[in-house]
Amino acid sequence: MxxxxxxxxxxxxxxxxxxxxxxxxxxxxxxxxxxxxxxxxxxxxxxxxxxxxxxxxxxxxxxxxxxxxxISQTMQHASVFPTMSVAENVALAARRHTGRVSWIPRRETEVHARTDELLDQVTLTGRGGVQVDALSHGERKQLEVALALACRxxxxxxxxxxxxxxxxxxxxxxxxxxxxxxxxxxxxxxxxxxxxxxxxxxxxxxxxxxxxxxxxxxxxxxxxxxxxxxxxxxx
The missing domain is CATH 3.40.50.300 (P-loop containing nucleotide triphosphate hydrolases)
Structure with a gap:
């Protein structure tokens, strides 16, 4: 306590x-x-x-x-990078889960595939290229869930x-x-x-x-x- x-x-x-x-x-x-x-x-x-x-x-x-x-979590207030795109936010979270950032093409292909999978999972399909600033409040919350799910x-x-x-x-x-x-x-x-x-x-x-x-x-x-x-x- x-x-x-x-x-x-x-x-x-x-x-x-x-x-x-x-x-x-x-x-x-x-x-x-x-x-x-x-x-x-x-x-x-x-x-x-x-x-x-x-x-x-x-x-x-x-x-x-x-x-x-x-253990993963979302916060009361969305913790995202507002000037980056939705896909960039999710890809960054996916890379962080691996414990390293790598630009090897094979690994980047895996990151992109994981990003698409997470966007589909939180019903943000087709919104990957949108800047976070342009999302509605609800979509930001959906993005926050995607970031939390990125660490499996x-x-x-x-x-x-x-x-x-x-x-x-x-x-x-x-x-x-x-x-x-x-x-x-x-x-x-x-x-x-x-x-x-x-x-x-x-x-x-x-x-x-x-x-x-x-x-x-x-x-x-x-x-x-x-x-x-x-x-x-x-x-």
Whole structure:
């Protein structure tokens, strides 16, 4: 559990994410959702407890090492190069995953093929030549997912993927995430409960740094405790 002064941002949280599932992490402002994400990715170090990936203890592993082992994430705000093209952004991420940049023609052919594959996967086919600045908000979010998938993760963390999206963009996002192969486990933080209950196999509710409830979406929707936790606003 990390401490910020006397505050326990995440307090004795036990979270198990089953392989291949779409697992939603929800809760009101200040519940500890983003902090828990940072603990999983290695951006924050915990004062106690363990983080395990497929049975391997990665508690002391760096953020880079965890990424190499299969953990990837998107952020609340798209982290892209706006003056580069969509394909250039994805190709750069694909090259970074190999741990080296090479201009050998055979390897470049592989990078281009991987780039096309990722653009297809996030439904940005035909948009590779477009400068990122010209994308809609929803398309930027799709691009962010492509960058996260470039490292071939087994665990993909999505931090508020539907934030700021229109209804049509949200529908495309739900289709995109639903269509990801089940070899990729998805853990996502989301404030849009319609998106949560449409996508999630499992919902975990955090409140004041503790797990309030974890179960199937029907149980979460029906819980009086969850309704009380959300009074006053949702993050």
């Amino acid at each position: 990390p401490r910020f002064g006397a505050l326990k941002a995440v307090d004795d949280v036990s979270l198990s994410v089953a392989q291949g599932t779409r697992h939603a992490l929800i809760g009101p402002n200040g519940a500890g959702k983003s902090t828990l994400f940072k603990l999983i990715t290695g951006l924050l170090r915990s004062d106690s407890g363990r983080v395990c990936l497929a049975g391997q203890d990665v508690t002391t592993a760096s953020e880079v090492r965890r990424c190499r082992l299969g 993760p087994t665990l993909l963390l999505l931090d508020e993927p539907a934030a700021g999206m229109s209804a049509a963009e949200r529908a495309r996002l739900v289709t995109l995430i639903s269509g990801l192969p089940r070899e990729v486990t998805v853990l996502f933080v989301e404030h849009d409960l319609d998106v949560v209950f449409e996508l999630a196999d499992t919902v975990t509710v955090l409140n004041l740094g503790r797990v309030l409830l974890s179960g199937d979406p029907v149980t979460g929707r029906a819980s009086d405790e969850v309704r009380r936790a959300y009074l006053g606003g949702v993050r």
